[in-house]
Amino acid sequence: MLAPPSNSLASTTVSKPKSAWKAPSIRMGTKGDVLPGLVNTLLGVKGVNPRFIRAGLGARRATLLLKVVIPAALAPIFSGMRVSRPPPSR
DSSP states (O other), X not given: OOOOXXXXXXXXXXXXXXXXGHHHHHHHOOHHHHHHHHHHHHHHHHTXXXXXXXXXXXXXXXXXXXXXXXXXXXHHHHHHHHHHSOOOOO
């Protein structure tokens, strides 16, 4: 026979095990993890050859960013992502 439902708030809440909080903390990281990726991205964008930008002078700003600047800065962006990723958990 089933027990009657209780109206207590304590009986409806479920506590999460400590391991459940581990995954979100790994994904979010810390400022120290994000900084190398951000710095490499900014340096990669600033380091785009000005000739590339002059070549697309008639284009809109968004088009220039998507078609010229980001593809030219992909190598530093990916290296920054590689440096800033957390080590694999075991």
